[in-house]
Amino acid sequence: MSFSRSSAQSLKQALKATAPKAAGRQIAKRSYTLLAREAPKAMVASRLGATRGVKTLDFAGTKEVVYERADWPLDKLQDYFKNDTLAMIGYGSQGHGQSLNARDQGLKVIVGVRKGGESWKQAQEDGWVPGETLFDIPEAINKGTIIMNLLSDAAQSQTWSEIAPLITKGKTLYFAHGFSVVYKEDTNVVPPKDVDVILVAPKGSGRTVRTLFLEGRGINSSIAVYQDVTGQAKEKAVALGIAVGSGYCYETTFEKEVYSDLYGERGVLMGGIQGMFLAQYEVLRKNGHSPSEAFNETVEEATQSLFPLIGKYGMDYMYNACSTTARRGALDWAPKFKEANLPVFEALYKSCRDGSETRRSLEFNSRKTYREDLQKELDEIDNQEIWRAGKTVRKLRPDANKDEL
Numbered sequence: 001m002s003f004s005r006s007s008a009q010s011l012k013q014a015l016k017a018t019a020p021k022a023a024g025r026q027i028a029k030r031s032y033t034l035l036a037r038e039a040p041k042a043m044v045a046s047r048l049g050a051t052r053g054v055k056t057l058d059f060a061g062t063k064e065v066v067y068e069r070a071d072w073p074l075d076k077l078q079d080y081f082k083n084d085t086l087a088m089i090g091y092g093s094q095g096h097g098q099s100l101n102a103r104d105q106g107l108k109v110i111v112g113v114r115k116g117g118e119s120w121k122q123a124q125e126d127g128w129v130p131g132e133t134l135f136d137i138p139e140a141i142n143k144g145t146i147i148m149n150l151l152s153d154a155a156q157s158q159t160w161s162e163i164a165p166l167i168t169k170g171k172t173l174y175f176a177h178g179f180s181v182v183y184k185e186d187t188n189v190v191p192p193k194d195v196d197v198i199l200v201a202p203k204g205s206g207r208t209v210r211t212l213f214l215e216g217r218g219i220n221s222s223i224a225v226y227q228d229v230t231g232q233a234k235e236k237a238v239a240l241g242i243a244v245g246s247g248y249c250y251e252t253t254f255e256k257e258v259y260s261d262l263y264g265e266r267g268v269l270m271g272g273i274q275g276m277f278l279a280q281y282e283v284l285r286k287n288g289h290s291p292s293e294a295f296n297e298t299v300e301e302a303t304q305s306l307f308p309l310i311g312k313y314g315m316d317y318m319y320n321a322c323s324t325t326a327r328r329g330a331l332d333w334a335p336k337f338k339e340a341n342l343p344v345f346e347a348l349y350k351s352c353r354d355g356s357e358t359r360r361s362l363e364f365n366s367r368k369t370y371r372e373d374l375q376k377e378l379d380e381i382d383n384q385e386i387w388r389a390g391k392t393v394r395k396l397r398p399d400a401n402k403d404e405l
């Protein structure tokens with residue numbers, strides 16, 4: 001693959017690389033592959049005319065530099081990585097999203113996963129070719145110049161002793177999470193002293209990394225430098241952030257990224273929201289409300305009506321969009337919820353910071369049966385009445401794709 005070609009040529013190539021694979025294949029339920037099949041027209045087109053513009057923005061009184069995609073027009077990005085091979089090690093949701101986004105932008109990308117595993121299969125479905133762009137992990141590391149460690153955090157620790165000797169001087173070591181390096185006492189991941197070590201942590205699922213890119217937008221990502229031996233580490237982190245599909249990159253440290261990330265996903269983003277939904281639903285059901293009423297009042301109205309308003313315009317806008325009755329009650333009860341939740345959040349932050357969450361995750365996700373064990377618990381959630389009721393509610397939506405529910 002040549003990297004000196006024009007942006008227009010790379011657009012053509014990117015579309016060619018992705019579009020034909022979409023035809024005539026059965027779409028697997030919930031497969032990442034689903035997302036790989038959309039031609040990235042909007043995104044690549046929007047990249048062609050991009051112009052430079054690093055910004056210092058005021059975040060509620062604190063000034064921060066934000067790096068944006070406009071700083072890295074496609075031809076500049078391709079030129080910057082013209083001598084590089086991005087080796088994506090791992091093909092979970094991040095490996096999938098990041099590798100396809102970089103490939104669609106005309107960069108030289110290869111994937112490294114264990115042969116015969118689920119990821120090997122998925123990568124082939126997405127057009128990675130064994131022996132050409134798909135290799136086992138050691139081979140991919142040997143061929144790569146930028147080693148993007150996107151194995152599960154537990155696997156990063158388990159495989160480190162085999163991987164570390166292959167990360168030789170001149171290569172760059174990249175992570176999507178501060179986990180392995182920050183908790184090195186638990187993970188044993190100590191990077192070699194003579195390579196740049198950087199991080200790009202997309203603030204969202206790998207699926208969203210892909211869908212936002214395909215929509216011509218881009219996910220927010222945190223970037224950080226752990227070790228800078230070339231003096232170029234930060235610039236490389238920003239460029240890689242754009243390469244994998246970020247729209248905006250925010251600077252942080254490995255430590256702050258991992259503390260906030262572990263905390264957020266256990267809190268409001270995932271653990272907290274499931275706990276809160278379930279508690280509200282159960283009280284409604286105990287008091288004689290039907291499953292549909294309890295679900296609509298807890299989840300459907302939240303996700304379909306009110307949360308999108310918070311996302312688009314902020315909390316006060318959402319309050320104002322509701323009745324005065326709703327506003328009065330919500331204003332009275334919000335402080336009570338904050339007070340009740342504060343000790344839980346304090347305990348959670350401490351548990352993230354002191355490494356307890358790391359050890360729990362390493363222990364569980366290092367089991368041979370980690371996929372099945374996690375799936376068993378997720379199936380239990382899927383079987384909870386609240387989420388079974390949700391399936392029926394979702395089927396009634398006019399745009400429902402019944403196969404995906």
Ligand SMILES: NC(=O)c1ccc[n+]([C@@H]2O[C@H](COP(=O)([O-])OP(=O)(O)OC[C@H]3O[C@@H](n4cnc5c(N)ncnc54)[C@H](OP(=O)(O)O)[C@@H]3O)[C@@H](O)[C@H]2O)c1
Binds near residue numbers: 091150158159
């Ligand atoms: N997902 C997110 O929302 C998100 C967001 C930001 C950052 N991150 C970070 O991105 C990184 C990757 O996360 P992810 O969610 O994409 O992936 P993941 O689901 O956590 O990991 C999946 C990958 O790890 C491989 N793997 C697991 N055990 C292995 C072992 N013992 N040996 C070799 N390979 C093994 C799997 O291969 P097999 O299929 O062969 O098992 C698969 O390719 C992590 O550092 C994560 O913290 C994730």
